[in-house]
Each structure stands twice: as C-alpha cells, then as structure tokens.
Amino acid sequence: HASRVKQTARCKTLLVLTIDTINPTVKKVEYAVRGPIVQRAVELERELSQGMKKPFAEVIKANIGDAHAMGQQPITFFRQDAKSRACRILQSCGGHSMGAYSASQGIDSVREDVARYIERRDGGVPCDPDDIYLTTGASDGIVTMLKLLVCGEGASRTGVMISIPQYPLYSAALAELGAVQINYYLNEEKCWSLDIPELQRALDEARQYCNPRALCIINPGNPTGQVQSRKCIEDVIQFAAKERLFLMADEVYQDNVYADGCQFHSFKKVLFEMGPEYSDTVELASFHSTSKCYMGECGFRGGYMELINMDDEVKAQLTKLVSVRLCPPVPGQALMDLVVNPPQPGEPSYDNFIKERTATLSALAEKAKLTEQVLNTVQGISCNPVQGAMYSFPRITIPEKAVKEATEKGQQPDMFYCMKMLEETGICLVPGSGFGQKDGTYHFRMTILPPSDKLKILLDKVKEFHQKFTQQYS
Amino acid sequence: HASRVKQTARCKTLLVLTIDTINPTVKKVEYAVRGPIVQRAVELERELSQGMKKPFAEVIKANIGDAHAMGQQPITFFRQDAKSRACRILQSCGGHSMGAYSASQGIDSVREDVARYIERRDGGVPCDPDDIYLTTGASDGIVTMLKLLVCGEGASRTGVMISIPQYPLYSAALAELGAVQINYYLNEEKCWSLDIPELQRALDEARQYCNPRALCIINPGNPTGQVQSRKCIEDVIQFAAKERLFLMADEVYQDNVYADGCQFHSFKKVLFEMGPEYSDTVELASFHSTSKCYMGECGFRGGYMELINMDDEVKAQLTKLVSVRLCPPVPGQALMDLVVNPPQPGEPSYDNFIKERTATLSALAEKAKLTEQVLNTVQGISCNPVQGAMYSFPRITIPEKAVKEATEKGQQPDMFYCMKMLEETGICLVPGSGFGQKDGTYHFRMTILPPSDKLKILLDKVKEFHQKFTQQYS
Ligand SMILES: Cc1ncc(COP(=O)(O)O)c(C=O)c1O
Ligand SMILES: Cc1ncc(COP(=O)(O)O)c(C=O)c1O
Numbered sequence: 001h002a003s004r005v006k007q008t009a010r011c012k013t014l015l016v017l018t019i020d021t022i023n024p025t026v027k028k029v030e031y032a033v034r035g036p037i038v039q040r041a042v043e044l045e046r047e048l049s050q051g052m053k054k055p056f057a058e059v060i061k062a063n064i065g066d067a068h069a070m071g072q073q074p075i076t077f078f079r080q081d082a083k084s085r086a087c088r089i090l091q092s093c094g095g096h097s098m099g100a101y102s103a104s105q106g107i108d109s110v111r112e113d114v115a116r117y118i119e120r121r122d123g124g125v126p127c128d129p130d131d132i133y134l135t136t137g138a139s140d141g142i143v144t145m146l147k148l149l150v151c152g153e154g155a156s157r158t159g160v161m162i163s164i165p166q167y168p169l170y171s172a173a174l175a176e177l178g179a180v181q182i183n184y185y186l187n188e189e190k191c192w193s194l195d196i197p198e199l200q201r202a203l204d205e206a207r208q209y210c211n212p213r214a215l216c217i218i219n220p221g222n223p224t225g226q227v228q229s230r231k232c233i234e235d236v237i238q239f240a241a242k243e244r245l246f247l248m249a250d251e252v253y254q255d256n257v258y259a260d261g262c263q264f265h266s267f268k269k270v271l272f273e274m275g276p277e278y279s280d281t282v283e284l285a286s287f288h289s290t291s292k293c294y295m296g297e298c299g300f301r302g303g304y305m306e307l308i309n310m311d312d313e314v315k316a317q318l319t320k321l322v323s324v325r326l327c328p329p330v331p332g333q334a335l336m337d338l339v340v341n342p343p344q345p346g347e348p349s350y351d352n353f354i355k356e357r358t359a360t361l362s363a364l365a366e367k368a369k370l371t372e373q374v375l376n377t378v379q380g381i382s383c384n385p386v387q388g389a390m391y392s393f394p395r396i397t398i399p400e401k402a403v404k405e406a407t408e409k410g411q412q413p414d415m416f417y418c419m420k421m422l423e424e425t426g427i428c429l430v431p432g433s434g435f436g437q438k439d440g441t442y443h444f445r446m447t448i449l450p451p452s453d454k455l456k457i458l459l460d461k462v463k464e465f466h467q468k469f470t471q472q473y474s
Numbered sequence: 475h476a477s478r479v480k481q482t483a484r485c486k487t488l489l490v491l492t493i494d495t496i497n498p499t500v501k502k503v504e505y506a507v508r509g510p511i512v513q514r515a516v517e518l519e520r521e522l523s524q525g526m527k528k529p530f531a532e533v534i535k536a537n538i539g540d541a542h543a544m545g546q547q548p549i550t551f552f553r554q555d556a557k558s559r560a561c562r563i564l565q566s567c568g569g570h571s572m573g574a575y576s577a578s579q580g581i582d583s584v585r586e587d588v589a590r591y592i593e594r595r596d597g598g599v600p601c602d603p604d605d606i607y608l609t610t611g612a613s614d615g616i617v618t619m620l621k622l623l624v625c626g627e628g629a630s631r632t633g634v635m636i637s638i639p640q641y642p643l644y645s646a647a648l649a650e651l652g653a654v655q656i657n658y659y660l661n662e663e664k665c666w667s668l669d670i671p672e673l674q675r676a677l678d679e680a681r682q683y684c685n686p687r688a689l690c691i692i693n694p695g696n697p698t699g700q701v702q703s704r705k706c707i708e709d710v711i712q713f714a715a716k717e718r719l720f721l722m723a724d725e726v727y728q729d730n731v732y733a734d735g736c737q738f739h740s741f742k743k744v745l746f747e748m749g750p751e752y753s754d755t756v757e758l759a760s761f762h763s764t765s766k767c768y769m770g771e772c773g774f775r776g777g778y779m780e781l782i783n784m785d786d787e788v789k790a791q792l793t794k795l796v797s798v799r800l801c802p803p804v805p806g807q808a809l810m811d812l813v814v815n816p817p818q819p820g821e822p823s824y825d826n827f828i829k830e831r832t833a834t835l836s837a838l839a840e841k842a843k844l845t846e847q848v849l850n851t852v853q854g855i856s857c858n859p860v861q862g863a864m865y866s867f868p869r870i871t872i873p874e875k876a877v878k879e880a881t882e883k884g885q886q887p888d889m890f891y892c893m894k895m896l897e898e899t900g901i902c903l904v905p906g907s908g909f910g911q912k913d914g915t916y917h918f919r920m921t922i923l924p925p926s927d928k929l930k931i932l933l934d935k936v937k938e939f940h941q942k943f944t945q946q947y948s
Contacts, residue, residue, distance in 0.1 A: 299804030324503060
C-alpha cells in the first residue's frame with residue numbers, strides 16, 4: 001500500500017481526476033452522521049479488537065438512527081410470518097421473482113396498499129396510487145424531488161428552505177445540486193418549535209439573492225425530536241400557500257411519538273381538512289421509509305413518496321427520470337408492503353405483531369424520557385423533551401478555553417468535544433455543527449436507541465465526561 | 475380523476491413546479507428502454523386483460539434485459555441453498571440483521587469476497603478490497619463515477635466519450651449532469667467493433683468545444699452484443715493513456731459470451747498485463763452487477779465497482795458522497811456476495827449450481843444463434859452475430875414512404891416501425907434511435923431472453939411483420 005501511495009503522489013499531476021479537478025459540487029457536500037467521528041469510531045473498534053489498550057472496553061454508537069444495529073430485534077412478522085403476503089407480492093413481480101426489475105414507479109399492488117394505508121391513517125382522505133412513487137429509502141425520494149425543483153442561475157437560482165438544525169441529507173443534496181440553502185431556525189427555547197415569523201424572516205431575506213421555491217419540514221424532527229402541533233402544521237400550509245412554496249414533508253418518524261399530548265398529524269390530512277382552497281392548490285410531497293418507526297428496517301432501503309397537486313407533465317418527467325435507474329430494490333418494496341399492510345385482528349400473526357410493536361415503541365418512549373431526565377441533571381447540559389423521533393439534541397456549554405483550543409486546531413468546538421468523548425469513553429455522538437445550530441451555541445446529537453441498560457451506562461458516562469471536560473478547561 | 479385534471483389546468487399558472495419551471499437538465503434526460511413503447515405495451519396488457527380484442531393474444535416483451543421477467547428460473551443456490559453463507563453475511567451486519575444500514579462503501583466481508591473473486595477471474599492480478607465500492611445496481615456506480623468527473627463551464631466543460639449505439643443510462647446521466655456527450659461510432663460492418671481511428675476522430679473534434687476526460691466502454695456490448703478482443707482492449711488502454719482519459723469499463727455482461735473464439739477479458743487484467751507503465755497510471759473504474767450473466771437478479775439492485783489508480787483524496791470524496799445515501803440495499807449486497815462466492819467442488823450445492831448455470835448460459839447461447847439466423851433470413855433485416863450480452867441490434871430497411879409518414883407524425887422512423895409492430899403483433903422492442911445510430915440507418919433492439927419456444931414465435935412474427943410493413947409502404 002505504501003508504494004501505491006508514493007506512486008499516486010508521483011503521478012498526481014498526470015491523473016485525470018484529482019481533488020482539484022473533481023466536480024466542485026461534490027466537494028461542497030457534507031454529511032456529519034457518517035463523518036470523521038464515525039470513521040474514528042470504526043478505527044477504535046478495530047484497535048480494540050487488535051488488543052490495543054483503551055480507557056473503555058467497547059465503542060457505543062449513538063450516532064445513527066439504526067435500531068437493528070443497536071440490538072433491536074426485527075419484528076417477527078417482517079421476517080417469518082409474512083409468507084402469504086409474500087406470495088401476493090411475488091404474484092405482482094415479473095416472472096413471479098423478486099429478481100425481476102419492477103415498474104420504475106414501484107410495483108402496482110404495493111402502491112395500492114400504500115394508498116389504502118394512507119387513507120386509513122388520514123381518516124379517509126382519499127389517496128390515488130398513481131400519486132405514490134416507491135423509492136430506495138426516503139433519501140432517494142427527497143433527493144429526486146429536490147432535483148426536479150432546481151433551476152435558474154444567479155439571483156433566480158432555486159432556493160430551498162430547511163430547518164436548522166436539519167437532517168444533513170438536505171444540505172448535502174442542495175450542495176450537490178448547486179441550489180441555495182435557506183436556513184430557518186427552530187426555536188430551542190420553545191421546545192424546538194417552528195415559528196412562522198422566523199419562516200417569514202428567512203424567506204424575505206432569501207428573496208434578495210435567490211428564488212425560494214420549496215419549504216422542507218421534518219416532523220417528528222431529526223435531530224431535534226420535536227412533534228409539531230396541528231395548529232403549527234396549518235400555519236405552515238397557509239404560509240406555503242401565501243408564498244407559493246412547494247411543501248416537502250419528511251414524515252419518516254410518523255409512528256415515533258412519545259410525549260403526552262403529542263400526536264402525529266400528516267401534512268396531507270391537515271391540508272385536506274383545510275378545504276379546497278388549500279387542498280386543490282398547495283403542492284406537497286410527503287416521504288416515508290421502512291427505516292424508522294417500530295420497524296427500523298434500514299438495510300432494505302424501502303420507502304415511498306406521495307405527491308399531491310403535482311402537475312401531470314412534471315409527473316411524466318419524474319417517471320422518466322426514475323426509469324433511468326430502473327427500479328427501487330424489490331425486497332425493499334416488499335417490506336414496504338408489509339409495513340403498510342400489517343396483520344389484521346383475527347390473523348394468526350396479529351397478537352404477536354401488536355405485542356412486539358407496542359413493546360418496541362414503549363421501550364423507545366421510556367428511553368426518550370430517561371435521556372431527557374439524566375441529561376438535564378448535568379450542569380452545562382440542557383435538553384428539550386424528546387417528544388418523538390429517535391434523538392435528543394441537547395445544548396452543551398463548552399468552556400472558553402476549550403473553544404480556543406478547538407479553534408487553534410481548526411476544529412468546531414463541538415467536534416473537538418465529541419472527538420474527545422469518543423477517545424476517552426468510546427461513545428460515538430455527532431457534533432451539533434453537522435446539523436446546524438445558532439452561532440455560538442453547541443450541541444450534540446445522541447440517538448435513544450441503545451438497549452436500556454446500555455443507555456443508562458452511556459448517559460452516566462456522558463455526564464461524567466462532561467463534568468471532567470468542564471473542569472479541565474475551566 | 476377528470477376533475478383533478480381540470481383543476482390542475484385551471485391552477486397551472488399558480489403551481490410552483492411546472493414543465494416550464496422544472497430543472498432543465500431533467501427535461502433533457504431520455505431513456506428509451508422504458509420509454510413510450512413500453513408504456514404502450516403496459517396499456518395493451520391492461521386492455522387485453524379487460525377483454526379488448528387485439529390482433530394478438532399476449533404482449534411479448536423483448537425490450538429489457540430482465541431474465542426472470544422472461545421466465546428464467548432463479549438459480550437455486552441464490553434462493554435456497556445459501557444458508558451457511560447467509561449466516562456469515564449476517565455476522566457482518568449491524569445487529570446481525572439485514573435491516574441495519576451497512577457501511578456506505580458496502581459490507582467489509584462482501585468487499586473482501588469481491589476482491590478474491592476478481593483475483594480468481596483475472597488470474598491472480600491483486601485486488602484490494604479498499605478499491606471496491608458496492609452499489610445499488612451498476613447504474614448507481616456509473617452515475618456516481620460520472621458525477622465525480624463533471625466540472626468546468628463552456629469550452630472547458632467535462633466531455634465523456636460513449637459508444638454509439640450505447641446503453642442510454644449513459645446519455646441520460648450526462649444530460650442530467652450537464653456534461654458533454656462525445657459520440658464515437660461502433661463499426662457495424664465489422665461486427666460492431668471499436669476502432670481506434672474513430673475514437674481519435676471523436677476526441678479531436680470534441681477538444682474544440684469541451685474538455686474530454688473519460689472514455690466509457692461496454693463489453694460485452696449493450697445493445698450491440700459484440701465481445702471485444704484482447705488486442706482491442708489493449709489499444710483502448712493505450713489510447714486512454716496517451717490521451718489522459720479516465721476509463722470506465724461496464725462489464726456487467728462478463729459471463730455472457732457465446733460465440734466461438736470469443737472470450738471475456740477484463741480491462742483490469744489487460745491493464746496489469748501491459749506492465750507498470752500502464753497499470754500504475756491509467757485510472758480505471760469497472761462495473762459489475764447481479765442483474766445480468768446467468769443470475770439475472772435485477773430486482774435486488776446489487777452491484778460493485780472497482781477503482782484502479784484513483785487518487786486517495788478523490789476516494790475520500792467518493793466515500794463521503796455515497797455516505798449521504800447511507801448504504802446500498804443489504805439484500806443486494808448479500809446477493810452480490812453469493813455471486814462472487816459460488817459453491818465450490820465438494821460443497822452440497824456445487825453440482826446443481828454448475829448444472830443450472832451451464833444450462834442457463836447454453837440456452838442463451840442457442841438463442842443468440844437462433845436470433846441471428848432467423849433475422850438474417852428476412853430481406854431488409856441484417857443482423858450481426860450476437861457474440862455476447864443479451865441483445866441483438868439488427869439493421870432494418872424502412873421504406874421511404876414509411877419514413878415520410880413517420881416524419882409527418884413527428885416520430886423517428888424506427889419508433890414508428892416498433893410502435894406499429896407492437897400494435898399489430900404484441901411484440902415490444904426498442905427502436906434503435908433510443909440507443910443512437912448512424913444518421914439514415916435504422917435498427918431495433920431485441921433481447922434474446924424469451925424462452926426458446928416463445929422466441930421462435932416472436933422471430934417468426936417479426937419476420938412476418940417486416941415483410942408486411944415493407945410491402946405496405948413500397
Ligand atoms: C429525517 C430523515 N429523513 C430521511 C432519512 C432517510 O432514511 P432512509 O433513506 O433510510 O429511508 C432519515 C434517516 O435517518 C431521516 O432521519
Ligand atoms: C450495459 C449495462 N450497464 C449497466 C446496466 C445497469 O444494470 P443494473 O443497474 O441493474 O445493475 C445495464 C442494464 O441493463 C446494462 O445493460
């Protein structure tokens with residue numbers, strides 16, 4: 001390998017593709033959830049397995065919303081009990097094989113099942129299977145929708161409003177597409193709520209240098225764990241209608257709601273309840289996934305998007321665009337079908353399915369509470385309630401001296417903090433700077449996914465580390 | 475639905491996203507394999523199933539390289555016999571579940587197995603698992619590599635050389651990325667061979683208006699079915715070295731070689747046999763997939779790319795870029811592992827596996843021959859030998875009168891021809907214009923995948939249709 005590195009250095013000026021001649025939009029892409037912290041965590045695991053001495057026995061990864069990786073058992077129905085449904089899905093596959101390409105928009109019968117699921121979820125608001133596109137995880141749907149929206153140059157370049165903090169898929173996709181990212185800040189003091197005046201401020205400022213065309217909402221929120229009220233969703237829809245913005249509702253955590261008094265309201269349902277003035281005019285794309293909720297089936301890359309009020313010609317373009325990649329993975333489509341078509345009362349798997357789903361969601365609810373409680377006992381950490389999703393995003397006080405040392409190293413202070421925590425405790429969190437935060441504030445994102453006993457240890461270690469760190473740099 | 479259409483028309487001027495305000499690069503994307511012909515074929519199937527009278531009883535799809543959809547049985551090993559290997563793969567999954575995200579580059583142990591497969595295939599030329607990236611089908615790898623290469627504006631915009639005829643993923647991706655497509659023509663008279671003087675011509679002309687940086691080769695060829703000789707590959711590598719072009723070798727049909735005297739040579743192997751002057755300097759990405767060969771497992775979206783001599787900083791950018799989409803589908807990764815790690819002599823599945831693989835490949839070889847033979851009996855159709863891959867791309871004579879009628883309808887003459895064939899016979903082919911062809915020549919692409927008895931019927935019907943069509947327009 002050493003010789004190859006030398007070789008590369010020697011020939012660098014002869015290479016076609018170097019860091020100086022790479023697509024510049026690629027260089028601008030950032031994605032903290034799998035960034036340097038995680039790379040170091042993987043190295044540490046290797047070092048531990050090679051017998052190197054560390055101040056900890058194992059690396060605990062609380063950096064990514066991946067339930068199975070954190071030991072959550074797959075729901076039995078999705079793995080063993082779904083034979084009869086599998087047959088029905090295979091009937092709809094080319095050659096009755098999962099190995100055949102499907103229609104590019106997704107298997108018809110799966111899209112029909114998705115439509116019926118949405119109708120049940122939204123109390124009967126009608127859903128047309130033609131408006132459903134199956135995707136390779138929600139990520140794929142989100143990037144594809146953004147791609148459709150981007151056009152113009154200079155001051156008429158497409159701008160897209162995203163929350164700060166955000167899930168960094170959004171900023172990464174906008175960077176790659178060369179679109180303008182318009183930040184609106186969630187209100188940390190009011191439990192990460194979304195305030196309309198702040199949307200208006202962000203939009204008005206952005207109109208001076210770009211053409212804002214879309215507004216992205218994540219509800220329940222990643223990384224901030226808030227659940228939007230019905231009223232707030234109504235206000236957002238009104239705002240989008242007034243300002244002529246395409247709404248993108250990322251609802252992958254729709255079953256992950258824990259806090260008393262909180263409830264999931266889909267943008268689609270609220271839109272239709274607001275009457276035809278809105279439901280006939282506001283363009284909405286909403287996204288769902290097999291990766292989250294009680295399923296946590298990330299590896300299958302299943303997902304769908306529903307498109308409301310999308311222009312027919314645009315839909316034709318979309319269908320053409322997705323056909324270039326042939327189709328979403330068929331096993332992921334099949335899994336999506338199981339998710340939207342779970343066992344019904346009287347079916348053999350029903351009782352066990354309900355038991356497992358309930359157990360999974362109540363364990364998450366408990367861990368959400370535990371996380372908030374323990375973190376709030378630490379001086380210098382303050383944590384909003386984890387109302388939903390799978391994350392807490394506590395604010396941390398980083399002493400001046402530590403900020404200075406980080407800055408000298410060319411690191412974000414919270415990256416410095418998290419890297420130190422990883423090296424000393426084996427705990428892998430993601431610095432708040434990867435998601436965006438108000439200048440001068442620092443956070444980290446922590447999943448609530450580790451099993452309860454491990455989560456307790458983790459929280460204690462975080463507490464201990466924070467106290468030591470604060471002392472060291474005071 | 476009717477009311478919705480009206481609604482949309484009424485509000486069109488108020489919509490955010492219309493055909494006039496969509497991303498202009500999306501509009502330029504074309505993908506004939508799933509274009510209007512296929513949409514019409516799907517409609518016809520629906521009409522047949524609703525009892526509408528047609529001049530045929532079923533639609534036969536010979537438009538897409540999807541073996542299972544055409545009735546090829548999955549190889550048993552990939553579906554039933556692979557339990558012990560599945561355990562090993564699960565060991566490498568987060569939480570030992572296929573439902574966990576994998577590393578973005580792909581599961582380590584799968585990449586190791588891929589590397590060993592490549593070493594066996596290439597007679598011991600070493601392969602580093604770090605150079606392997608698992609992908610969501612080969613499509614994903616190809617688009618990602620092209621994305622890295624695109625930069626510059628105006629006359630320094632990246633140009634990419636692709637064969638004509640080509641697999642339209644390439645033109646579609648280049649359109650979407652806003653890169654310059656540089657056409658080099660395969661030599662139909664010499665069995666679709668790739669001639670270096672033609673490469674030189676295309677390159678020299680392109681240098682006047684763009685910055686050519688990459689050369690794409692499909693071997694065995696789609697849609698043209700040719701297999702490149704070792705000598706030709708050497709010449710191409712020399713050309714790429716001399717002209718400083720990044721080589722992209724699409725080798726998804728590497729097991730699909732039928733003609734006597736033809737053999738698959740990987741670009742990697744030839745590169746290394748040419749000595750360090752080439753193997754230390756020429757940048758090469760090669761692509762493979764679970765979708766083709768004897769497996770035909772398209773729906774799983776499994777694939778990999780191997781990157782030779784890629785700059786380390788570029789690789790870091792690539793790793794970051796793919797991490798935004800989290801990971802390729804894990805079932806597809808698992809299937810890729812089975813493909814590169816098939817049963818060995820002495821293992822229980824070995825005999826049956828070899829039997830099934832051999833049977834599948836020899837059936838394809840027979841169908842390749844049959845297709846060439848029958849088509850060449852038709853006056854006005856001439857067909858090169860199908861040396862490999864899964865397609866024939868015969869040249870067809872279209873009478874002047876038909877060309878005129880098509881032009882009046884605003885259709886390509888071969889689109890007109892194929893659409894007429896579909897309506898009259900139920901046979902779904904893809905017009906040559908979707909792949910590119912020399913001006914004034916017409917072709918269609920036909921897969922050799924239908925089962926033998928159906929293929930015979932199909933070929934007879936094509937013959938009959940062509941004769942009738944020629945008569946009608948003479
Ligand atoms: C808010 C949000 N949207 C989308 C995704 C993408 O998930 P996937 O592509 O696995 O469906 C995630 C994953 O963490 C997420 O948190
Ligand atoms: C030459 C060639 N490359 C790549 C692909 C993409 O295949 P997949 O994305 O299914 O691996 C195809 C599919 O037909 C092909 O013919």
